[in-house]
Amino acid sequence: MRLNDGLLGALLIGFAGWVWWQTSFFPAFPGQDYGPNLFPRILAAGIALAGLALLLRGLRAGGALLVIEPWVRDPARLLSFLAIPLAAGFYLLAATPLGFIPTAFLLLAGLFLWFRARPLVALPVAASVTLLVHWFFAGLMRVPLPRGLLDKVL
Amino acid sequence: MDPILAAFGLVFDPFVLAVIGVSAVFGMFVGAMPGLTATMATALLVPVTFFMPPVPALGAIVTATAMAIFAGDIPAAMLRMPGTPASAAYADESYAMTLKGQLNLNMGVNLVFSVAGGLVGVAVLIAAAPALAEVAINFSSYEYFWLACLGLTCAVFLSNADPVKGVLSLFIGLLLATVGIDPAAGFPRFTFDNVDLISGINFVPTMIGMFAISELLRGAIDLRSAPAAIVQQVGNIFAGIAPVFRRYWFNFLRGSVIGTAIGALPGAGADIAAWISYAVSKRFSKEPEKFGTGHVEGIVDSTSANNSALGGAWIPALVFGIPGDSITAIVIGVLYMKGMNPGPTVFLENPQLIYAVFLIFILANLIMLPLGWAAIKGARQMLRAPRNLLLPVILLFCIVGSFAMTNSLYGVVLMLVMGLFGWFLESHGIPVAPLILGLVLGELLEQTFVQSMIKADGAILPFFSRPIAGVLGVATVAIWGVMVWRGLRHRPALVPAG
Numbered sequence: 301m302r303l304n305d306g307l308l309g310a311l312l313i314g315f316a317g318w319v320w321w322q323t324s325f326f327p328a329f330p331g332q333d334y335g336p337n338l339f340p341r342i343l344a345a346g347i348a349l350a351g352l353a354l355l356l357r358g359l360r361a362g363g364a365l366l367v368i369e370p371w372v373r374d375p376a377r378l379l380s381f382l383a384i385p386l387a388a389g390f391y392l393l394a395a396t397p398l399g400f401i402p403t404a405f406l407l408l409a410g411l412f413l414w415f416r417a418r419p420l421v422a423l424p425v426a427a428s429v430t431l432l433v434h435w436f437f438a439g440l441m442r443v444p445l446p447r448g449l450l451d452k453v454l
Numbered sequence: 455m456d457p458i459l460a461a462f463g464l465v466f467d468p469f470v471l472a473v474i475g476v477s478a479v480f481g482m483f484v485g486a487m488p489g490l491t492a493t494m495a496t497a498l499l500v501p502v503t504f505f506m507p508p509v510p511a512l513g514a515i516v517t518a519t520a521m522a523i524f525a526g527d528i529p530a531a532m533l534r535m536p537g538t539p540a541s542a543a544y545a546d547e548s549y550a551m552t553l554k555g556q557l558n559l560n561m562g563v564n565l566v567f568s569v570a571g572g573l574v575g576v577a578v579l580i581a582a583a584p585a586l587a588e589v590a591i592n593f594s595s596y597e598y599f600w601l602a603c604l605g606l607t608c609a610v611f612l613s614n615a616d617p618v619k620g621v622l623s624l625f626i627g628l629l630l631a632t633v634g635i636d637p638a639a640g641f642p643r644f645t646f647d648n649v650d651l652i653s654g655i656n657f658v659p660t661m662i663g664m665f666a667i668s669e670l671l672r673g674a675i676d677l678r679s680a681p682a683a684i685v686q687q688v689g690n691i692f693a694g695i696a697p698v699f700r701r702y703w704f705n706f707l708r709g710s711v712i713g714t715a716i717g718a719l720p721g722a723g724a725d726i727a728a729w730i731s732y733a734v735s736k737r738f739s740k741e742p743e744k745f746g747t748g749h750v751e752g753i754v755d756s757t758s759a760n761n762s763a764l765g766g767a768w769i770p771a772l773v774f775g776i777p778g779d780s781i782t783a784i785v786i787g788v789l790y791m792k793g794m795n796p797g798p799t800v801f802l803e804n805p806q807l808i809y810a811v812f813l814i815f816i817l818a819n820l821i822m823l824p825l826g827w828a829a830i831k832g833a834r835q836m837l838r839a840p841r842n843l844l845l846p847v848i849l850l851f852c853i854v855g856s857f858a859m860t861n862s863l864y865g866v867v868l869m870l871v872m873g874l875f876g877w878f879l880e881s882h883g884i885p886v887a888p889l890i891l892g893l894v895l896g897e898l899l900e901q902t903f904v905q906s907m908i909k910a911d912g913a914i915l916p917f918f919s920r921p922i923a924g925v926l927g928v929a930t931v932a933i934w935g936v937m938v939w940r941g942l943r944h945r946p947a948l949v950p951a952g
Contacts, residue, residue, distance in 0.1 A: 301881075308882060312622070319629065327641060334907045336636040336643055339900040343629045350622040353941075357618075371675050380674045384667065384849060388870045391853050392863055404854075408846050415677050415842035422843075429847055433854055441505045443858040 302367040306358020312351030319344040383414055399448020400438070404430040461809030464509045465817070473506070474814065477514040478521050478821055482829045485522030486836050487844070488535035489673050492522035492724070496784045497665045498848070500658050501855030508792045509810045515788070516811065517818040519781050520572055523724050523760050524826055527564040528833050531557060532685045540724035540760040543732045550748030552686070562691035563698055563750055564757045565826045567706055571758030572819040574710035575717065575765025580812050582718075583801075586773045589922070590798040595909065596917055598774070599902035600926035602895050605720025605776040606888070607933050615885040617941050623879065627889035630655045631896020638904045650864040657787045657893060659856035659869040664886045665780075666852050667873025670845055672880075677842055685834045691827065698750055705735060705754045713759030717766025721891060723779025724760040724767075731759035765815055772796055772808060775898065780887045783894045 303311075323337040323344070371377040387407050394403045405426050412422035437443040447454050464470065477499065484495040495518045503511035526537030530545035531552050541548075551560040593601075606628075610620035633644045634654030645651040699706070709731045716727040735755035736745045745752050767778025768785075775796035777783035789796045794804065801808055829836065856869035876886045910916035918924040 303882065322644065326643065327639075329639060332639075332908075333912060334638070334904050336639045336641045338907075339903065340629065340632050340643065343625050343632070346625040347622065347629070350618050350625065353618045354622075376678060377675050380676075380678055381671060384670050384674050385870060385874060387846070387849060388667075388853060388866065388873075392866055392870075395863065404850055408850060411846035411849070412843060415674075415845070417840065417842050425843055429850065433850060437854050437858060441502070441858065443854070444861060445854070445857070 301372060304358050304363055304365045305354045307365050309351040309355030309358055313348050316344040316348035383411060387411055395446045397448055399450050400445035401430055401434055401450055457805040458809050460806035461813055464810045465813045470510045470513055473510040474513045474517045477518040478825055481518030481521030482525045485525030485537050486528045488529050488537055489669060491538045492519045493665045493780050495522045496781050497662045498851055500788060501858045508794060508807060512811055513814040515785055516814045520764055520818045523764060524568040524822055525829055528830060531560045540728050543728035544753050544756045547752055554748045557686055558689045558691050559694045561688055561830045562695045563753055566695050567754055567758045568761040569819050569822050571710045572761035575714045575762030576815040578714045579765040579768055583769050583773050587798040587801040590773050595902040595905040596920055596923035599906050600923055600930055601774050601776050602899040604926055604930045606891060607930055608719050609721030609888045609891045611933055611937055616883060617937055619884040620888050623884050624888035624892045627892025628896045631893050637897055637901040656860055656868060658859040659865040660872045661784060661890055662852050662856050663869040663872030664876035668876035668880060670849055671877045673845055685837050688830050691830060702751055702754045705751060706758050709755035709758035710762040713762035714766035717763030717778050718769040720770045720776045720778055724763040727763035728756040728760040732756040780890055783891050786894055
């Protein structure tokens with residue numbers, strides 16, 4: 301999915317306007333001319349200028365507002381793309397209730413199988429990588445990975 | 455105790471040496487895998503190094519990046535796929551040599567001149583950094599303001615992207631840096647009453663998202679149907695190096711000097727160094743018609759340049775706290791996390807740490823020779839590593855690494871959002887490296903800018919009245935002028951798009 305430069309520029313100008321509007325709520329300090337809103341406003345102006353340049357370029361070049369690339373129309377390739385954010389989303393939802401070890405194992409095994417690894421390879425690799433990562437980060441580095449279901453065992 | 459002796463003690467410690475060894479193997483592997491870059495190697499290392507003392511942490515990053523930049527040459531020659539963007543400039547030339555049956559010579563040249571170029575970069579770093587630090591000790595907010603401006607400007611000016619989009623990426627990064635408590639008045643900005651945002655946009659999950667997750671997203675699309683790579687076996691790589699060196703020693707020196715200089719310029723790194731030195735080599739060659747047909751001359755220049763750029767990039771990073779490329783941008787983040795604010799005072803307060811970095815650089819370049827030889831010999835096996843297993847494992851590392859930085863799921867959310875955003879930007883031709891530099895330098899830039907504005911009471915002239923600030927300021931403004939002029943005339947960029 302690709303936006304036309306013109307559309308991208310218009311969105312950026314809108315975004316810059318929103319940033320400027322937000323800065324109007326920042327407090328001013330009496331006797332101090334250069335407060336917390338100065339720098340964000342300069343940046344908002346810069347983004348708006350870049351947006352304007354893109355808008356003008358897009359209008360001059362013309363073309364479709366939105367180009368859909370071929371892989372988006374192919375369900376398998378689209379799902380392959382979405383698999384990464386879906387897997388991360390799954391981790392966000394499941395890590396606390398299930399704990400790191402079951403979540404990481406399911407995440408790896410699911411992705412391996414989707415990307416066509418043989419189950420005989422996928423499942424043992426998923427299990428050993430999960431345990432290795434857990435040993436390294438939770439054991440060696442003392443990162444408090446969520447324990448979840450295995451709280452009593454660990 | 456003498457700081458140089460202390461540095462030897464810090465580096466030649468069994469734990470530090472073990473970390474260097476493991477990072478070297480890791481860097482070789484990541485660099486040799488097409489699609490995994492040296493910056494990504496650094497991004498994945500940061501959560502691990504976070505828990506180490508400064509010397510092994512820096513050692514891991516220095517070693518892994520040096521290996522990765524060389525290892526990128528291996529798949530470039532064998533598969534015509536550069537392992538890292540730094541090898542893109544001469545991937546076609548390398549592959550043409552392979553087709554002519556000169557794979558052995560090509561690998562030998564790449565390895566030997568990478569090591570030699572890397573050592574030149576280190577030598578310049580060792581000579582230049584302490585001297586520059588003595589000058590930098592007298593800098594005021596005006597000088598730092600201009601240095602930050604110059605660094606950010608070079609990042610846009612030298613990149614091969616569209617200048618408008620480069621500036622845009624930079625401004626978005628600077629804007630992201632304003633999230634959280636503002637440095638002048640202590641007011642929370644753009645936090646929307648969210649507790650996590652008050653501490654700002656954490657830099658490590660952002661970087662893991664931008665450099666690793668966005669790469670995974672691109673790689674995942676065709677992963678189900680990716681064919682296995684077929685690679686030639688390599689013979690004796692060191693035969694024929696001596697004649698190449700005798701014939702092209704000047705190319706080697708020129709490439710290394712250009713590489714170090716471009717690396718030292720804030721904002722431009724190994725990939726740009728390789729492009730420019732390849733172009734210079736062709737321009738001044740006696741036989742430019744041979745370029746592109748598998749001619750070794752341009753490879754000597756550019757393979758020396760990209761490794762020497764690594765050492766060069768540390769000069770501004772250590773001396774001014776201004777990153778020379780996206781890798782040292784990460785390093786600066788790491789230094790801040792360790793409570794060592796980079797800048798000239800480190801040279802006074804902790805000289806042994808600086809010497810330790812120098813030693814690790816020399817060591818890393820020396821072990822590159824045997825390890826690189828092993829990597830070339832093992833390339834057949836390495837490049838056959840199943841990507842459908844590798845990508846999910848990298849994803850898990852990214853998630854755990856981001857979690858470890860914040861000890862909460864906020865890190866993972868930030869990584870995912872930034873990964874999708876980075877992918878969106880890159881698919882619209884907007885480079886992400888300026889954004890990361892902006893995020894790292896944003897606070898310094900704003901602080902020095904507001905300080906200078908208050909000192910100058912809003913006047914412009916004091917920004918230029920100190921001699922060094924004046925030179926830096928005029929140089930920066932001149933580059934802005936060139937950029938506007940180039941933008942108006944729609945001239946193609948200096949470097950072809952890679």
